[in-house]
Amino acid sequence: MVARVVTLAFDGVDARRVDVEVQLVATPQGAFSIVGLPDKAVAESRERVRGAFAGIGLSLPPKKVIANLAPADLPKEGSHFDLPIALALLASMGIVGPDALDGWAAIGELGLDGQIAGVGGSLPAAVSASAMGLGLICPEVNGPEAAWAGDVRLLSPRSLISLINHFKGQQILSAPRPGDMATPKKGADLRDVKGQEGAKRALEIAAAGGHNLLFIGQPGSGKSMLAQRLPGLLPPLTPAELLETSMVWSVAGLIERGALTRERPFRSPHHSASMAALTGGGHRAKPGEASLAHNGVLFLDELPEYSPQALDSLRQPLETGEIMVARANAHIRYPAQFQLIAAMNPCRCGMGGAGKGACGKAPRCQRDYQNRVSGPLFDRIDLTIETPPVTPADMALPPPQEGTEQVAARVARARDIQIARGDALGISAKEALNARLSGEALEQFTTPDADGKALLTKAAEATGMSARGWTRTLRLARTIADLEGCPNIARRHIAEALMYRRTTHRAEQAFTAMTA
Numbered sequence: 001m002v003a004r005v006v007t008l009a010f011d012g013v014d015a016r017r018v019d020v021e022v023q024l025v026a027t028p029q030g031a032f033s034i035v036g037l038p039d040k041a042v043a044e045s046r047e048r049v050r051g052a053f054a055g056i057g058l059s060l061p062p063k064k065v066i067a068n069l070a071p072a073d074l075p076k077e078g079s080h081f082d083l084p085i086a087l088a089l090l091a092s093m094g095i096v097g098p099d100a101l102d103g104w105a106a107i108g109e110l111g112l113d114g115q116i117a118g119v120g121g122s123l124p125a126a127v128s129a130s131a132m133g134l135g136l137i138c139p140e141v142n143g144p145e146a147a148w149a150g151d152v153r154l155l156s157p158r159s160l161i162s163l164i165n166h167f168k169g170q171q172i173l174s175a176p177r178p179g180d181m182a183t184p185k186k187g188a189d190l191r192d193v194k195g196q197e198g199a200k201r202a203l204e205i206a207a208a209g210g211h212n213l214l215f216i217g218q219p220g221s222g223k224s225m226l227a228q229r230l231p232g233l234l235p236p237l238t239p240a241e242l243l244e245t246s247m248v249w250s251v252a253g254l255i256e257r258g259a260l261t262r263e264r265p266f267r268s269p270h271h272s273a274s275m276a277a278l279t280g281g282g283h284r285a286k287p288g289e290a291s292l293a294h295n296g297v298l299f300l301d302e303l304p305e306y307s308p309q310a311l312d313s314l315r316q317p318l319e320t321g322e323i324m325v326a327r328a329n330a331h332i333r334y335p336a337q338f339q340l341i342a343a344m345n346p347c348r349c350g351m352g353g354a355g356k357g358a359c360g361k362a363p364r365c366q367r368d369y370q371n372r373v374s375g376p377l378f379d380r381i382d383l384t385i386e387t388p389p390v391t392p393a394d395m396a397l398p399p400p401q402e403g404t405e406q407v408a409a410r411v412a413r414a415r416d417i418q419i420a421r422g423d424a425l426g427i428s429a430k431e432a433l434n435a436r437l438s439g440e441a442l443e444q445f446t447t448p449d450a451d452g453k454a455l456l457t458k459a460a461e462a463t464g465m466s467a468r469g470w471t472r473t474l475r476l477a478r479t480i481a482d483l484e485g486c487p488n489i490a491r492r493h494i495a496e497a498l499m500y501r502r503t504t505h506r507a508e509q510a511f512t513a514m515t516a
Contacts, residue, residue: 003091003098006105006134007084008125009076012285012325012333013247015121015128017105019070020081022088024063032060034085036069039077039284048079049086051112056161061093075330077284080119083108083137086160100167104155105129106137114160120253122146123246126154137163143176144258145250148243179258187232188225191403195394196222202385202500204407207233208414209434209479211472212318212340212380214303217387219350223343226387227299228266230341232404233411234297236262238429241295244335248294252287265296267338271305279313285325285332290317293338303344304372311377314340318380321436337430340381346370379468382435382476383500414482421445434479446474451491459498473497 002023008015018036032046046067050060067085069076084106090096107125109117122142126149129136135153138146143156156176157163165171190200199215203226206213215223237245242262249255269277269289280288290298300306317323321337346352347365359365378384415433422432425441437445448456460470476497477489486493 001092001098003088003101005084005088005091005101006129006132007081007107008105008121008128009074010078010121010124010251011330012287013124013244013251013335014333015124016074017128017132018074018076018081020084020088021068021070022085022092023066023068024061024092025066027064030060030062030064032065032067034067034069036072037075038069038081039075041079042069042076042081045079045082045085045110048082048110048112049089052082052086052110052114052160053089055112055114056159056164058095060089065089078119078121079109079117080107080121082110083116083139083160086110087137087163090164096164096167103134103153104137105132105134108137108139108142110160116140116157116159116163118142121251123148123250123255126152127247140176141257144179145255147176147178147258148246148260176258179255179260182259182261182263184236184261184263187404188229189403190229190232190407191399193222193225193229194397194400195390196226196387199223199226199385199387200407202383203230204233204411205476205479205483205500206230206339206341206383207407207411208483209382209418209475210339211382211435211476211479213342213383213385214378214381215341215343215385215387216346217343218352218389219345221387221389223387224301227297227301227341227343229404230297230299230339231264231266233408234264235412235415237264237295241430245295248287248291248335252292254292265293265338266299267293267296268299268301271300271302273306273310275307275310275313278310279317279323279336280325280332280334285327285330287334288323290314290336290338291323291334294335296338298338298340300340300342303342304369308372308374312374315374315376315380337436339435342381344370344373346386379466380472382472385500410483413485414479417482417485434475434482437475437478442471442474446478446489448474448477448489448494449491452477452489452494455491456494456498463501465501469501473501476500 002021005020007018007020009018034043034046087101087106091098091101107119109119111117116139118139118141122138122145126136126146130149130152136146137155140156140158146154154175155173157173166173217223246260267289276282278288279290317336323334323336325332347359347369349359351359418432418434419429477493480493480496481489
């Protein structure tokens with residue numbers, strides 16, 4: 001007799017069906033084999049299953065146990081195969097009726113005492129099980145998370161013995177309820193930042209259109225303070241974005257007791273982070289910081305201190321909104337539609353080439369330090385703004401009248417304008433964001449007036465602007481116009497957008513000469 005139980009193998013944030021088949025074969029000496037491309041964690045399931053059975057007073061039959069994970073050519077990774085293997089083995093031993101497991105998929109890790117430990121990925125597992133017309137059996141700790149999948153049958157036992165009793169009719173397991181919707185934390189207020197009015201304006205524009213932003217300034221000028229206040233300017237996650245983001249966090253095992261939040265992710269990895277840490281990968285191809293920042297913000301402080309390979313690995317997701325982790329036997333896709341905010345000193349000593357305490361090696365020190373960031377990555381940054389040192393006179397001033405609440409209201413109005421334009425063309429709210437406009441929407445919504453087009457053409461010729469830079473400048477000008485409530489892009493909007501497109505020292509010199 002062959003007993004079958006459905007489980008799932010994770011392919012990025014997607015889950016693929018796997019059939020666990022267990023057969024007992026009469027042999028002179030009992031053994032336990034798992035086949036079907038298991039990794040080490042799956043191969044060790046036989047010992048955890050054996051120990052869990054002993055923990056609840058069961059012993060394996062004196063036969064060879066063969067557990068096949070089909071399809072055999074799909075790699076299987078993770079400890080969540082323990083529970084489906086154990087259930088199929090229970091069915092083959094006649095302890096659980098084979099029909100009782102029909103219509104269910106199962107995931108879970110077993111302890112040696114028979115307890116079922118939590119695993120990552122219960123939310124995408126529940127979504128995939130529902131799409132296949134199946135219910136999901138998952139650990140009790142993961143039940144509130146899986147319940148967010150909506151209309152799906154769920155069982156979330158604490159132990160293997162309680163699940164056996166449920167199927168034998170001796171105990172009734174109630175369906176778990178969705179976890180709490182966590183209240184967003186009150187973030188730092190923009191009113192705390194004194195001075196830096198130009199940088200605040202750039203931050204507002206970036207928030208309104210979803211643009212990438214780079215702060216350049218001396219240490220202590222407020223670059224990190226400004227970046228940390230960006231989440232407070234952004235609207236909360238929509239229901240669709242909440243599900244997308246939570247799926248990534250679920251696979252990474254970062255959702256605690258099923259509690260979700262509509263607050264946009266803000267990830268700030270240290271500059272020692274490797275390429276795999278940023279983009280994902282490793283032994284089990286876990287999502288990286290870029291994917292964990294999906295629908296939110298990725299803040300890279302001390303930008304030139306990251307390895308060039310790590311920084312350049314972000315160039316593709318900044319354009320496509322997804323990351324493909326290539327492996328020898330699979331390609332794993334993770335969403336990575338994030339807003340990049342970066343900060344850097346003007347040179348290694350941090351002081352730059354002007355003012356008190358200026359770098360004695362300027363301008364070569366600045367040029368060499370900033371050249372650690374590749375030109376193509378600079379080209380993907382829409383706004384570059386210098387943050388001058390905050391003077392004692394600035395610090396002596398009272399807090400600014402305008403704070404996060406007032407700026408966030410303007411950002412929300414500008415985003416409502418973008419969403420309304422998108423609705424007119426039938427595109428989603430995410431794709432209607434100015435930073436992501438493309439195709440027909442780009443042509444229709446970002447065409448400037450004659451004076452604006454003439455200025456942009458002249459600037460592009462003077463600075464050697466790339467086609468990407470041209471497009472991004474138009475998108476940025478569209479956001480500036482939206483903040484004004486202006487339906488058309490005028491010359492002043494193009495001029496301000498060009499001021500933020502200073503990507504290299506040579507381009508800055510050319511632009512200054514042109515506008516002189």
